[in-house]
Amino acid sequence: MAHIRNLTNRAYISNSLKESLGRFEMYRYSFIYAPTGYGKSKVCKTFFKNYSGYTVLWIDADSSRDIFWENLCNAIKILNPSFAESFKKIGFPDSPEDVNAIINILSIMNSDKSSALLIIDNFDNILDDNICKIFASSYSSTAIGFKYIFILRKITSQNIINLISKDEALGIGKNELSFSLEDIEDYFRLNEVILDKETAKTIYETTSGWPYVVHLCAEAHKNGMVEFVNDKCNTFIENNIWLELNHDEREFLSDMGVFSSFTLNQCIKQTLLKEKECLDMLNGIAFVDYNEHTRKYSFNPMFKRFIEQMLKEKPAKELRNITLRAARTNLEAGNYFEAMKLFSQSKEYSEIYQCTCDFVHIYPFVIKQNKDVFSDIANHYWNVEKNGQYTFSIIICFSMLLFNEKHMVETLLSDIGNDINNDSILNESQKILYLAELQYIKAYTGYNDFNKMREAFNIIPTLSKSPVNIIANGFPFNFECPSVMMLYHRQAGALDEEINALEKCAPDYYRITNGHGKGFEAVMKADALYNRGDFDSAEILCQKTIYMADSRNQYGIYIAACYILANISLYRGLNDQYKENMNKIEQAARKDDNKTGSLVKLADICNACMLSNIEHQDEIAAWLKDQKKIEDTVSFYSLSFVNVLFGKYLILNGEYHHFLGISGQLLGLNNLFSYVLPQIYTYIYLAVANYQTGETEKAHKFLLEAIKLAEPDNIYMPFVHNYSLISDLIAETVVSRDFSSFIKHIVKISKNYEKGIKSIKKAGHVLADYGLTVREADVAKLAAQRLSNKEIAAQLFIAESTVKSNMKVIFNKLQINSRAELKNFFE
Known part of the structure; x- marks a missing residue:
């Protein structure tokens, strides 16, 4: 929600973010934490500059500890030279004695009634266990006087996390700093670019509101260079994020970069790390998001795109191993289409063909944008051993039917049937069940001639007494069509x-x-x-x-x-x-x-x-x-x-x-x-x-x-x-006379239909303009047609007394006295 305006070097801050930042007065400590590119420093400089009622001191910890401590003492000196001198004598706390001495000084400082705000940027550069102990002993949120705002890329200290979770310190993270969809539209307007809602939504979905990347998009739209956004973003990520990661973190991201989303269990199996090690990685990398509802992790879309580029630079064998391992973890987790994609990428098809899955989990992905994946897997049916498992073969066959690949379907139906009949692993009962499923698909090759389909369906009972279920329970009969x-x-x-x-x-x-x-x-x-x-x-x-x-x-x-x-x-x-x-x-x-x-x-x-x-x-x-x-x-x-x-x-x-x-x-x-x-x-x-x-x-x-x-x-x-x-x-x-009666019926129905549409529209306006409920609007509309209370009650299936009480409310809201006046509202 922080909008960084390049021209003014100031941040535009939404009302909700202003409200969040303004809550700092309720706390001793406030932590503003988000990854690179979220505009933390610029937001704070904009918001707290000349903040009424406070002496604002700004220190950047992007230096050595000694320099930071010297700058801290110089800042405090402006407020109280004696406190500054005491801090200077102790120096940066390196021992328990130093920690206790500073805690004692802070307790005195915190009781000082002068209102001062100390903002420390890049605070994670000097944050250690000693500093955390100092905070943990001196966080009183109700105290007046000195207040502290710490700006950092991420919070790993459990002490600080506990303070925020217990509402004993203010925490403002990337969720608050991210652009919402409305923020993106506003930000583009501020930069003299008008976005349509669809484009704004696309930018939001591809950036997850990452302010710096949104800024790149705005600049690109303004200058007509949209195609270079990805390149600039990749350069930014490489220089400011990727190179800052250690070797283990990069390997971890490479292993997980092939996933669209993943669970902790999948992460453990994919990386071969222990649970705590995975959690440390996931919590330590700021561009990993966690969905509490689905209990799954995912990457910021632009960050994931960069990781995918990095993956392409790996040796082919190593990349195949990563992809294949991810395919197996997805298969085991029941993410069948994700597994299909990854098996296809790694050119390994046998495992997906031997799986037993429900078509209900495959059907949503049988859409044009995924056709290449399905076609690739279908074309490799003949290259793998089925070992008595034909469920997925039947699913892939029906999927190709939904893509209208009739020739492929005919070939698969024939060859799958022959393979089932010749498979020595299957007993006769199993063969019959599979062949009945194939007959179900054959019936759909006659779509949409239901006489032909019926003939094919009627063969199924001659094959099997059991209902078919591999395909039939996996898709809605009317697909995505209301008619x-x-x-x-x-x-x-x-x-x-x-x-x-x-x-x-x-x-x-x-x-x-x-x-x-x-x-x-x-x-x-x-x-x-x-x-x-x-x-x-x-x-x-x-x-x-x-x-x-x-x-x-x-x-x-x-x-x-x-x-x-x-x-x-x-x-x-x-x-x-x-x-x-x-x-x-x-x-x-x-x-x-x-x-x-x-x-x-x-x-x-x-x-x-x-x-x-x-x-x-x-x-x-x-x-x-x-x-x-x-x-x-x-x-x-x-x-x-x-x-x-x-x-x-x-x-x-x-x-x-x-x-x-x-x-x-x-x-x-x-x-x-x-x-x-x-x-x-x-x-x-x-x-x-x-x-x-x-x-x-x-x-x-x-x-x-x-x-x-x-x-x-x-x-x-x-x-x-x-x-x-x-x-x-x-x-x-x-038109000929043969059609004249048809036209008359159209005109007759249309007149009533247009009245109905007009009433619906009017009811909507009345609801909006006069505060009527849906029920009151319907009563009013029927009353305007001169229907009696009894007739209205019968038509709406409500009590006549309800109609009577509704009419009183309607007259009051519309400020009218009769049904004759009511008619004007629906004409």
């Missing part, structure tokens, strides 16, 4: 047949997977009903889905049902129900316990869809506004849906040319899986983008294409969601 209909509606005019296929398949699928995706057929039908404008029937099915999914902890399906209910609430303008369903989505995502992270992504996507529907696109999560991040982090099967969301974001922001530029890519991906719903949305956005850029003929053509895809199944909602963007275009577009 099952998006995943399985593949042919215009065939939606009802597709729903029937899922309904017929569901019982068999649940039987062979022990309930995986429970409720998917119901949510698919609810999705279709919603898109057809049958909101009441959709709501009933969603409630059924929630019961089915919740009973089997199928949170992905549960979220999909809540997502539809939230959309229905938007249509009806029921803010309370809308908020409730969005809260349920967030709560379900948290139940994931960080096993996959896919539910968090799903919740982000649901929230972003809602925000785009009410045109609050600025509040969408940053990663969903970045096409590259979307491609790198979203499941390949769900990418089309998320691309639709990104397209809406571009359209709402008026970035029509940007959308037109990527539209070919979006259409191609939609065609790859014959996704009808994303194709409809994409054509609608193409119509809007062309209309807004003057290509009216093309706009009409694309809108007609969207209508042709949607009309056979009466899919209205893609048009309704975007009616405010296409209303003029629909009125202009010449």
Whole structure:
């Protein structure tokens, strides 16, 4: 939180840091400790310069002990010559007698009522056991008079640590001195550089708020030399940190530098040191961070990048040994993807192929940015002995399917099956179980034709009486997509047949997977009903889905049902129900316990869809506004849906040319899986983008294409969601009589939908501007529609007396006297 301004040579200090520093008056001793580059000295010089009510003395201990002591005596002499003379006679304390003599003098000094502040910079240069003993005997935090501030790079003395932990001394460390995300934005502004939030977040994530490195980034942005930040940072680290470390510390960092994060136990196994030795190292190196929640250690990202550079300079054999040892410790700790990366780097594959792991721990990493790791390991299937272990082989095969590497999957399926059948270590029962798992993957090669998939699934019971579990329990049935209909509606005019296929398949699928995706057929039908404008029937099915999914902890399906209910609430303008369903989505995502992270992504996507529907696109999560991040982090099967969301974001922001530029890519991906719903949305956005850029003929053509895809199944909602963007275009577009009824339904639903959206927005404004609770806002909205208290109570499922009391509060807060006046707030 300390902002070092290069131009003024002063530190900008945030309010929270000012507050922390100001607490020094409550303590005898204050310790400002942080590694190089955190601006400790500059912050203190800025904050304590001419500090009101104190005589401030500054001593730099960056010298010999004798010189330091002489400077200390000279400083004290300004306040009290007799004390200074006494200190000078004793000299720097080297014996117990010296320590006792100084303690006696300090006790007299500390009772002196003159307010003085002694700041000692680089204090760790002269800190030893004798100095620590002196502090431990004279720390009274309530005493007036002399106060001391010590600036140092790190604290290793247990005596001082105890003083701080017991709140008998003030401690301000790197957490307080680091830049927060907001500090980074402020600091760049002070240096005449305006950052967007995404760039600020990236800088924060890559620096962990290390002030000097943030300063380098600001200078680089200001001068247009961003590409040199890493080089300058590496030079700074080498000269000011790396060269200050001893040989053992460097070797320790080299051993641990291959880890993204690690536990103490992993550290012990990786370095072959004893527990105390590891703790001493971890506590002594200031750029190692400890997360109390996960109980894991990690490095500052820029510092880790430097260590990785240092690792490259090691002999190849030594580097391979370090990497391989780290791979094994990660494998043993259950960090399977970290182990995969390191085994891949060390070109050693046999151990990972012989491990038994759960796909739930692998699935979150099956994303584009990790494809090279998976592909490398998959390509080495044929080079290792399995010794009767095929769990990981099956996982890697399904992972390649998720990357859409169909040829690789076909080859692996065939060869893994042959190897299982020919493996003499396996008994017949084990072979059957493995072959059933392979058949499960074969079924998914028919995605998203559920008739073909069903035929393949039905082979599994003929192979094994036991449910498949290696893959089925490791990923959400709907991946990171809120809409099952998006995943399985593949042919215009065939939606009802597709729903029937899922309904017929569901019982068999649940039987062979022990309930995986429970409720998917119901949510698919609810999705279709919603898109057809049958909101009441959709709501009933969603409630059924929630019961089915919740009973089997199928949170992905549960979220999909809540997502539809939230959309229905938007249509009806029921803010309370809308908020409730969005809260349920967030709560379900948290139940994931960080096993996959896919539910968090799903919740982000649901929230972003809602925000785009009410045109609050600025509040969408940053990663969903970045096409590259979307491609790198979203499941390949769900990418089309998320691309639709990104397209809406571009359209709402008026970035029509940007959308037109990527539209070919979006259409191609939609065609790859014959996704009808994303194709409809994409054509609608193409119509809007062309209309807004003057290509009216093309706009009409694309809108007609969207209508042709949607009309056979009466899919209205893609048009309704975007009616405010296409209303003029629909009125202009010449359509055949066959489509006239379809258009009328769109217009009819859209009018009610826009009223609902307006009510939701208004409720939000009323909440913000007048302090109404969510419940009060919903009551007020219904009352404004002239509903009676009894009718409001029935619609919101609350007591009529509750409505009556809410109405009194609403009238009071809005300072009105009648329901007629209330109507003005929602128009």
